[in-house]
Amino acid sequence: MTRILPKNRLDDCIAAWRSAGFSVLAPVRRSDLSRFEEVERSEDMALDLVLTERTIKDHFFPQTEPLIKYSIKKHDIDTQEMVPPERKRVFFGVRPCDASGLAIDDPLFGWDYRDEYWFKRRDNAVIVTIACTTSDDFCMCSSVNLSPDSTKGSDVMLRPLQNGSGWQVEALSDRGNALLGPISSILKEGSDATASTASVPVRFDVDKVMAWLADPASFESHFWKEISVRCIGCGSCTFLCPTCHCFDIQDEGDTYTGIRRKNWDSCSFPMFTMHTSGHNPRNTQSTRWRQRIMHKFNYYRGKFGVNSCSGCGRCTRQCPVDMGITETLQAITNLTK
Amino acid sequence: MGIQEQYRSEAAGLLSSGAVKLVIGFGEGSTVERRRPVFVRTPAETERLVLDGGCVANLSTYLLTEGLLSDGKSVAVFLKPDGIRSINILAAEAQLNPEQVVIFGFDIEEGQVRALEGRKASDFAPVIGVAKAAGLSAELQKEAELLDQISAAERFEYWKDQFSKCIKCYACRQVCPMCYCRRCIVDVNQPQWVNTSSHTLGNFEWNIVRAFHLAGRCVACGGCDRSCPVNIPLRLINHRMAKEVLDAFDYYAGECAEQKPVLATFRQDDPETFIL
Structure with missing residues (x-):
């Protein structure tokens, strides 16, 4: 016997969480774009999507975010921090790859100092993940040692029942357990079989890839030029990635007052590494694409012991020229056969 | 011989004679439906070229890759009428010399590919004239x-x-x-x-x-x-x-x-x- 959340009680569930002070965010499709937004009713949720086009990362590390307000006076400077308010949020219907993405980024934001802007949101969020029963041609979680029902980064795991009537519920953390409190009367006991999870083929050999990337000779390989020749240098893959986390700091205002903001930046852009001298150490698209792959499957692992990729496949799915991590890592796998 | 085979064979000829140093066309993508830009430098590689109703991208963008045309050599590119118009604009704006661009022209009608006659941008004036007369979409x-x-x-x-x-x-x-x-x-x-x-x-x-x-x-x-x-x-x-x-x-x-x-x-x- 396990606990079941019946699908027809989802509205009661949302209401219970809202009464307990949570905002409930779920996948929605609005203005021709699927993303996570606050919902009040289950009918607004788009739970049948393989994956939202935007990631939940957006709600923890927004594309633009004010850091401080400043004003410069004759003899001093006033600054006022703009740390986000503590807001309890439930993310319902997250996919395992997006949930994993948050867990992958946690050590980065807590490494040399604790990034309050990230952790104020992380600490007040409960991630309710639904295991995948469908996938598409671009999903690749199984290639990066994750799976359609990985629990990494999740506080509650929901596994769809075979008969489609609801989900089997498993709390994975204290936060997850606490979230089930307000809905304890909605959950019921049951032994219904769960639907089989999506079958996502292994598309590349990540161990071989990591070994090849770690070889110093690979850095100057002609491979990078060949694989990236059609890259147009946009930031689509980085900005849709659940783990990419690079940013730029910009001051907006006039001479005396303004707001310092943290804005997404991308290693695909030439400006990303442009020095004030005019010298650019990554002055070609191939060096920039190499950086992206090296960072994800070599440097990040070296520092934090995990690859910076959760296998969502958005980089390929939404690439204007049909590139992406999968093709590159398949090619590296084939190089080392 | 279909248009795809005809263009493959012509592309191979241009590469082997040295008339062009590169052919920019379409190849198979990561799914059955997808087509992606491919860059062909040898006659043997022309086998990779695909031409069908999925080849909708305007590949003229790649002609402006830094340094590509600066050696004066020619490049062949697969273009629909919209892409050919791009070449004309880029020439008018002094961004490229149209004499360096060999065009494999085609159009897509109801998912079917049709060859367009001509190899230089100026050859396609009648096609563009027809497009203008038809008006905006x-x-x-x-x-x-x-x-x-x-x-x-x-x-x-x-x-x-x-x-x-x-x-x-x-x-x-x-x-x-x-x-x-x-x-x-x-x-x-x-x-x-x-x-x-x-x-x-x-x-x-x-x-x-x-x-x-x-x-x-x-x-x-x-x-x-x-x-x-x-x-x-x-x-x-x-x-x-x-x-x-x-x-x-x-x-x-x-x-x-x-x-x-x-x-x-x-x-x-x-x-x-x-x-x-």
Whole structure:
């Protein structure tokens, strides 16, 4: 016997969480774009999507975010921090790859100092993940040692029942357990079989890839030029990635007052590494694409012991020229056969 | 012999004789339906070239890859009429020498590929003439008219909602053959003329800058619209700008390499209805 959340009680569930002070965010499709937004009713949720086009990362590390307000006076400077308010949020219907993405980024934001802007949101969020029963041609979680029902980064795991009537519920953390409190009367006991999870083929050999990337000779390989020749240098893959986390700091205002903001930046852009001298150490698209792959499957692992990729496949799915991590890592796998 | 085989064989001939150093065409993509740009440098590699109804991208963008044409050698490229118009504009704007571009012209009608006669951009003048006579896309016009019917305030809300999705990935800029500036105005940071922030104001700034820079230059290839990862209907903005220059100046972008850029020329009889 396990606990079941019946699908027809989802509205009661949302209401219970809202009464307990949570905002409930779920996948929605609005203005021709699927993303996570606050919902009040289950009918607004788009739970049948393989994956939202935007990631939940957006709600923890927004594309633009004010850091401080400043004003410069004759003899001093006033600054006022703009740390986000503590807001309890439930993310319902997250996919395992997006949930994993948050867990992958946690050590980065807590490494040399604790990034309050990230952790104020992380600490007040409960991630309710639904295991995948469908996938598409671009999903690749199984290639990066994750799976359609990985629990990494999740506080509650929901596994769809075979008969489609609801989900089997498993709390994975204290936060997850606490979230089930307000809905304890909605959950019921049951032994219904769960639907089989999506079958996502292994598309590349990540161990071989990591070994090849770690070889110093690979850095100057002609491979990078060949694989990236059609890259147009946009930031689509980085900005849709659940783990990419690079940013730029910009001051907006006039001479005396303004707001310092943290804005997404991308290693695909030439400006990303442009020095004030005019010298650019990554002055070609191939060096920039190499950086992206090296960072994800070599440097990040070296520092934090995990690859910076959760296998969502958005980089390929939404690439204007049909590139992406999968093709590159398949090619590296084939190089080392 | 189908058009794909015919072009493969011609491409192989051009490469083996040294008439071109590179062929930019389409190849198989990561799914059955997808086609992706491929770069072919040897006759043997021409086997990779695919030509079918899925080959919709405007590959002229790649001709402006830094240094590609600076050695004076020729490059062959697969182009639909929209892409050929891009070549004419790029030639008119002194960005390339059309003599260095060999065109494998084709068009797609109801999913079927049809070969277009000619190899140089100027050979396709009749095709472009027919396209101009047919007018701007009726389909787009219909979609654009829906927006014309609502009030200005509602239209503003519509675009605010659409632009709120923008993440400034600049896929629309990078895929566009007309966005060839080595340093885009939004990347000029001493001073930073345009906010890099992707907030409402920043997103309006970027999308309006883009629209104005493409007025009279966009050929409606649809590359930006297809590339936008957040599905902003950029086609409607481009269409509106194209309609403005067509109605006001009888200007259809990319008719020929000698055509003067519409916003850089002046005629005595130009309408000046907007000047008080």
